[in-house]
Amino acid sequence: MKKVKIFFVSNTSWYIYNFRLSLLQKLKKENYEVELIAPYDQYTKKIVEAGFKVHNLFLNRSSINPFNELITIFHLIYLYNKNNVKIVNHFTIKPCLYGSIAALFLKKLKVINTITGLGHLFIGKKSTNFLLRVLKPIIKFAFNNKSIYLIFQNINDFEEYQNIGFASRQNSVLIKGSGVDTNFFSRESNKPRTIRDIPYLLFPSRIIKEKGIFELINACKNLLKKKIPVKLILAGNLDKGNRSSLSEKELEVLKNSKNITFTGHIENIKERYFDCDIVVLPSWREGLSRSLVEASSMECPIITTNISGCKDVITNEVNGYLVEIKNSKLIEKSIIKILNNKKRAIELGKNARQIAQKNFDIEIINRRTIDLYLLINSNKKVDFFEY
Numbered sequence: 506m507k508k509v510k511i512f513f514v515s516n517t518s519w520y521i522y523n524f525r526l527s528l529l530q531k532l533k534k535e536n537y538e539v540e541l542i543a544p545y546d547q548y549t550k551k552i553v554e555a556g557f558k559v560h561n562l563f564l565n566r567s568s569i570n571p572f573n574e575l576i577t578i579f580h581l582i583y584l585y586n587k588n589n590v591k592i593v594n595h596f597t598i599k600p601c602l603y604g605s606i607a608a609l610f611l612k613k614l615k616v617i618n619t620i621t622g623l624g625h626l627f628i629g630k631k632s633t634n635f636l637l638r639v640l641k642p643i644i645k646f647a648f649n650n651k652s653i654y655l656i657f658q659n660i661n662d663f664e665e666y667q668n669i670g671f672a673s674r675q676n677s678v679l680i681k682g683s684g685v686d687t688n689f690f691s692r693e694s695n696k697p698r699t700i701r702d703i704p705y706l707l708f709p710s711r712i713i714k715e716k717g718i719f720e721l722i723n724a725c726k727n728l729l730k731k732k733i734p735v736k737l738i739l740a741g742n743l744d745k746g747n748r749s750s751l752s753e754k755e756l757e758v759l760k761n762s763k764n765i766t767f768t769g770h771i772e773n774i775k776e777r778y779f780d781c782d783i784v785v786l787p788s789w790r791e792g793l794s795r796s797l798v799e800a801s802s803m804e805c806p807i808i809t810t811n812i813s814g815c816k817d818v819i820t821n822e823v824n825g826y827l828v829e830i831k832n833s834k835l836i837e838k839s840i841i842k843i844l845n846n847k848k849r850a851i852e853l854g855k856n857a858r859q860i861a862q863k864n865f866d867i868e869i870i871n872r873r874t875i876d877l878y879l880l881i882n883s884n885k886k887v888d889f890f891e892y
Contacts, residue, residue: 508538509882511592512585514600515543516564522548524683524795525596529557531871537878542584542600560584564599574603581607585614592878597621602640605647615881618648619656620666621792645670654881656680656874658793661813678877681817682793684870687862690775690802698804698854700847703734704782706840707805709774709796711741712756712767713749717787717810723833725764728840735764735840740777742770778803783843783850789830791815798865801825801857806850808839818865824857 511532515521521529521541532539533556540558543549549559563580565573581604585593594617595604601618608616648655648671655677657663663679666672692698706725710716718739725737739759744750751759760767771777778784784800784807791814798818800807807825809815819825826842828835843850 508536509592509878510538510540510588510590511594511878512588512590513539513541513543513594513596514562514581514604515541515596516599517597518543518546518548518552518559520596522552526552526555527684527686527867528871528874530555532875532878533557535875540588540590542581560588564603578603578606582610585611591615592617592882594619602644602647605650605653606643608652609647609650614652616650616653617656617877617881618653619658620662621658641669648672651676654678654877656877658682659791659813659817662792680870680873680877682798682865682870683795684867685795685798685802685861685865687802687858687866690778690799690861691858692779692804696779698806698851700782700806700843700850702844703736704840704844705780706735706737707740707777707781707784707800708737708786709740709777709784709800710786710788711744711747712739712751712759713744713747714751715747715749715789717789717831718751720787720831720833721785721836722759722762722765724836724840727833727837729764733841733844737765738777738781739765739767740769740771740774774799775803778805781805783808783840785809785836785840786815787828787830787832787836788812788815793817798861801854801861801865804851804854804858806843806854807857808836808843818860819857822853824853824860826853 513521513525521543529539540560541552542560542562544564545561552559564577585607592615593604595601596619605616605618608614653676655672657677657679658681660679663672663677708718708721712718725735728735743756759765778800784805786794786796786809788810790812793814797807797809797815801818801824807819809819809825809827810830811827812830816827819827821827826839828839
């Protein structure tokens with residue numbers, strides 16, 4: 506049987522390495538030929554060392570220069586045509602948009618756009634979002650192709666896309682995130698979860714405003730004013746390619762703040778989940794938060810926001826606590842709630858692990874994704890509510 510060639514396309518090699526490497530390895534074992542297209546970065550070498558070819562992509566994540574964007578589209582057309590690819594899976598918004606436009610010029614190319622979140626276009630009031638109004642007809646044109654399928658990580662993102670005409674039941678499926686190895690992200694049975702009197706709060710995310718970092722910092726400051734000491738650990742890097750990124754000056758202020766530790770990105774984040782007392786991610790929007798799934802698998806007490814991509818992992822009072830978006834006061838109250846009833850918080854952490862194993866284990870997610878590739882390659886119809 507001839508190998509099916511699949512290309513993964515992303516705006517960074519970092520994304521592929523950290524979120525899709527397991528899927529790449531699974532596809533390779535099942536006799537697919539898989540290559541990547543992404544801008545070279547410090548993770549490109551790691552992907553190559555794992556046995557995969559990476560094509561460098563001309564793409565600037567933060568650029569809105571029309572000339573640069575056209576170059577990216579033509580570059581994708583060239584790479585797809587030259588390599589005679591059968592299926593392309595795009596990740597992140599620019600590759601999804603530009604790759605879909607490129608596919609219009611190529612016959613027989615099957616395209617999957619994995620919507621990993623709605624991003625800047627959808628955060629805030631859409632009626633006043635000039636960029637969305639400009640891009641809306643372009644996105645609708647690019648996605649209106651019978652050879653294009655969309656993977657959504659939560660139902661709300663699908664409904665948002667459906668309401669503005671970017672998606673339909675006939676070309677969309679729901680696959681909850683990229684999956685987590687719940688066997689790896691687990692506590693040893695002889696080291697049960699405890700919560701310190703002076704808790705370590707872990708913020709496991711990129712240092713950008715849209716992850717709710719300032720709300721969390723304000724909550725911690727208010728707790729300190731009330732003589733309730735906490736230690737905040739920021740486990741992530743600045744993301745300078747994101748318009749919501751903190752500046753170097755803002756980061757320096759955080760580094761010099763009392764009771765805040767900035768670790769930068771951590772390769773072995775498991776140890777941080779193991780040692781922390783509470784995970785807090787007050788994000789404004791997620792596709793489906795992998796950090797929350799990892800933390801759930803590690804039985805961490807969790808505080809997060811009642812928004813898409815977070816509430817799909819955490820149900821309030823079942824496996825964590827949900828707070829309203831951009832509300833430092835509610836974050837503060839939830840931290841106090843955990844400290845006042847540590848036994849209950851530990852029970853929620855145990856519930857969180859059971860849910861993570863059932864719904865978000867990487868073997869489940871990878872299998873669903875590969876089954877989708879098989880369906881698309883066989884030209885069978887896919888229905889969002891049936892798959």
